[in-house]
Amino acid sequence: MLDVRPDEVSAILREQLSNFKSEAELEEVGTVLQIGDGVARIYGLSGVQAGELIEFENGVEAMALNLEEDNVGAVLLGDSAGITEGATVKRTKRIASVKVGEGIVGRVVNMLGQPIDGKGPIEGETFEMPIERKAPGVLFRQPVNEPLQTGIKAIDAMIPIGRGQRELIIGDRQTGKSAIAIDAIINQKEFYDKGEPVFCVYVAVGQKASTVAGIVQALEKGGAMPYTVVVSAAASDPTPMQFYAPFTGAAVGEYFRDTGRPALVVYDDLSKQAVAYREVSLLLRRPPGREAYPGDVFYLHSRLLERACKVNANQDIAKEMNDLPDSLKDKVKGGGSLTALPIIETQGGDVSAYIPTNVISITDGQIFLESNLFNSGIRPAINVGLSVSRVGGNAQIKSMKKVAGTLKLDQAQFRELEAFAKFGSDLDDTTRLTIERGQKNVEILKQPQYSPVAVEEQVAIVYISTNGLLDDVPVDKVREFETTLIDTLKASHKSTLEALGAGKLTEEATTVLRQVAKDLSAKYLA
Amino acid sequence: MAYSSRVTSRYAKSVLELAEETKVLDPVKDDMAGIVNLCESNVDVVLFLNSPIIAHETKEKILSTIFSGKVNELTSKFITLLTKKGREGALFEIAKNFLELYNIKKGVQKATVYTAVKLDSKLKASFEDLVAKSMNKKVDLKEEVKEDLLGGFVLRIEDQQIDSSVKSKLQDIKKSLN
Numbered sequence: 001m002l003d004v005r006p007d008e009v010s011a012i013l014r015e016q017l018s019n020f021k022s023e024a025e026l027e028e029v030g031t032v033l034q035i036g037d038g039v040a041r042i043y044g045l046s047g048v049q050a051g052e053l054i055e056f057e058n059g060v061e062a063m064a065l066n067l068e069e070d071n072v073g074a075v076l077l078g079d080s081a082g083i084t085e086g087a088t089v090k091r092t093k094r095i096a097s098v099k100v101g102e103g104i105v106g107r108v109v110n111m112l113g114q115p116i117d118g119k120g121p122i123e124g125e126t127f128e129m130p131i132e133r134k135a136p137g138v139l140f141r142q143p144v145n146e147p148l149q150t151g152i153k154a155i156d157a158m159i160p161i162g163r164g165q166r167e168l169i170i171g172d173r174q175t176g177k178s179a180i181a182i183d184a185i186i187n188q189k190e191f192y193d194k195g196e197p198v199f200c201v202y203v204a205v206g207q208k209a210s211t212v213a214g215i216v217q218a219l220e221k222g223g224a225m226p227y228t229v230v231v232s233a234a235a236s237d238p239t240p241m242q243f244y245a246p247f248t249g250a251a252v253g254e255y256f257r258d259t260g261r262p263a264l265v266v267y268d269d270l271s272k273q274a275v276a277y278r279e280v281s282l283l284l285r286r287p288p289g290r291e292a293y294p295g296d297v298f299y300l301h302s303r304l305l306e307r308a309c310k311v312n313a314n315q316d317i318a319k320e321m322n323d324l325p326d327s328l329k330d331k332v333k334g335g336g337s338l339t340a341l342p343i344i345e346t347q348g349g350d351v352s353a354y355i356p357t358n359v360i361s362i363t364d365g366q367i368f369l370e371s372n373l374f375n376s377g378i379r380p381a382i383n384v385g386l387s388v389s390r391v392g393g394n395a396q397i398k399s400m401k402k403v404a405g406t407l408k409l410d411q412a413q414f415r416e417l418e419a420f421a422k423f424g425s426d427l428d429d430t431t432r433l434t435i436e437r438g439q440k441n442v443e444i445l446k447q448p449q450y451s452p453v454a455v456e457e458q459v460a461i462v463y464i465s466t467n468g469l470l471d472d473v474p475v476d477k478v479r480e481f482e483t484t485l486i487d488t489l490k491a492s493h494k495s496t497l498e499a500l501g502a503g504k505l506t507e508e509a510t511t512v513l514r515q516v517a518k519d520l521s522a523k524y525l526a
Numbered sequence: 527m528a529y530s531s532r533v534t535s536r537y538a539k540s541v542l543e544l545a546e547e548t549k550v551l552d553p554v555k556d557d558m559a560g561i562v563n564l565c566e567s568n569v570d571v572v573l574f575l576n577s578p579i580i581a582h583e584t585k586e587k588i589l590s591t592i593f594s595g596k597v598n599e600l601t602s603k604f605i606t607l608l609t610k611k612g613r614e615g616a617l618f619e620i621a622k623n624f625l626e627l628y629n630i631k632k633g634v635q636k637a638t639v640y641t642a643v644k645l646d647s648k649l650k651a652s653f654e655d656l657v658a659k660s661m662n663k664k665v666d667l668k669e670e671v672k673e674d675l676l677g678g679f680v681l682r683i684e685d686q687q688i689d690s691s692v693k694s695k696l697q698d699i700k701k702s703l704n
Binding site: 025026027028029030044045046047059069070088 | 530531532682684685686687688689697701
């Protein structure tokens with residue numbers, strides 16, 4: 001039995017109570033007219049602001065969303081049990097915000113920023129980051145110019161993502177959308193180890209709690225949790241929490257962005273968020289539009305994704321950024337970034353549905369995943385023809401840019417001729433070569449889950465593939481060849497790899513690559 | 527069925543203006559207070575007024591038997607008009623709205639004080655004084671006993687309140703200790 005002396009306990013109690021202020025203040029209140037489906041109609045509260053938090057007698061909070069002529073519509077951020085008609089509601093005069101600080105890293109939090117991983121409260125200094133905040137204006141941004149390495153060969157080579165970019169991951173269910181995002185997070189470990197971490201935020205919207213637990217475990221196993229925050233609004237959480245969770249994720253990411261550091265936020269997924277928003281909007285009796293989504297569902301996503309940006313590196317300009325929270329003003333640093341990877345799930349590959357087209361038009365490109373590719377063993381199942389990155393090209397490192405330039409074109413030509421592959425020997429030499437190289441490129445771009453590849457290794461393997469150095473290797477041996485190649489390079493040509501990683505594709509490096517490839521492919525000739 | 531404030535405020539405003547012109551404002555106000563009282567104490571009346579099954583003519587007959595002779599002429603005319611327009615369901619809301627408008631006109635501030643035990647007249651007077659001074663208006667103070675407050679008081683003036691009850695303080699302490 002723990003030895004606790006009663007006088008110690010009462011001393012602590014007395015200390016806490018002495019800080020407690022007991023003056024009665026004038027409060028603004030209202031009365032509940034109607035409550036149900038997570039939505040309350042309230043009479044009174046005449047001074048309430050849109051988006052303000054209000055508090056019920058039992059401590060449950062709600063957010064005022066509809067300010068009408070004679071009532072206020074609010075969505076509950078908690079359990080509605082215990083709130084009855086006629087109950088009193090208080091204004092809190094606070095706009096919804098989350099407390100973010102260095103201590104939030106490595107934690108799993110809910111939409112209100114409260115930890116749900118059972119590891120106690122968030123430690124260290126925290127700052128109130130508003131959940132709804134205006135995106136930085138034009139002046140405070142600068143073009144994307146640094147790469148965000150995902151560690152996935154197909155993406156880093158052909159659909160490069162820059163820090164501050166918004167790249168949509170879109171595809172049917174079970175095509176590996178989340179896997180790409182998680183691999184991208186795990187790949188940032190390299191930068192964390194180097195001491196220049198890219199802080200990651202993974203927002204789970206409307207997913208099964210078991211799935212979220214699995215993801216947290218995968219991140220832990222990959223060593224990614226020390227620089228990652230997971231914001232979870234599981235399927236059983238109230239719908240308002242589900243559609244606000246991405247905003248919480250953005251607020252957490254903004255803390256790192258505004259303090260001059262790179263951040264990556266994954267919204268998994270925005271189609272579920274849109275569904276949650278539709279539910280709340282219909283319950284608030286807002287008029288439905290296409291597919292019963294409310295008219296401002298586009299704005300819901302555009303204002304969220306606009307918050308991703310590359311902040312101007314000029315310190316003086318960055319300090320003047322619009323809508324900075326007061327507590328953060330003296331901590332602001334320029335040059336930070338917030339990269340967003342929103343995920344959209346399509347139904348039967350239909351990208352022309354309402355939400356997918358909206359989000360495609362907002363983002364700076366998309367990674368399109370297809371289930372038939374996935375099922376034929378091409379994983380990640382990226383459709384290279386339909387996937388684009390509109391701004392990432394400027395952010396690619398030079399060596400990769402040079403090497404991968406022809407890869408996308410080669411693959412496009414290969415896909416056109418792919419149907420003729422079955423004619424085998426009846427083909428002319430050029431066609432046969434295009435097809436063979438295409439098939440080998442496809443093999444090169446395959447990559448198992450949780451195994452990101454460092455960028456210098458990517459450059460090496462793509463160089464060898466695009467320069468026809470795989471011509472002597474049979475298609476089914478390509479992956480074996482790849483592993484031996486990388487091992488050899490790592491073991492005896494470290495400096496070459498380092499040069500490639502630094503963005504330099506020198507004569508010297510290419511000679512080494514050609515020589516190593518020649519030596520290794522010789523054994524497949526016989 | 528809840529009527530929108532647009533419907534009720536229009537009727538209430540016109541009754542108020544007409545009553546003022548014909549100088550029967552106070553008797554009509556008493557009638558309206560009576561109607562509110564009747565509806566509050568008797569749910570059946572509200573249900574009857576709102577019932578779509580009972581014909582408007584029947585409602586008119588019943589209403590006139592209830593109110594004839596007991597109310598001002600203007601009030602009974604108004605009730606007849608309501609039944610003609612098919613708005614008898616809004617009677618309760620209109621009467622409430624009328625009283626609000628009347629209070630605004632007369633500069634009377636309504637306030638409610640909730641206490642755990644019944645107030646004595648001295649305390650009540652001091653509350654009235656307090657509200658009158660802070661709002662600079664005449665006060666119509668209602669008192670209500672709510673035992674779960676445990677002690678202290680809650681003073682509510684429209685949508686503002688001063689919560690100085692023991693119950694809320696205990697809740698605040700609980701929150702600060704968590």
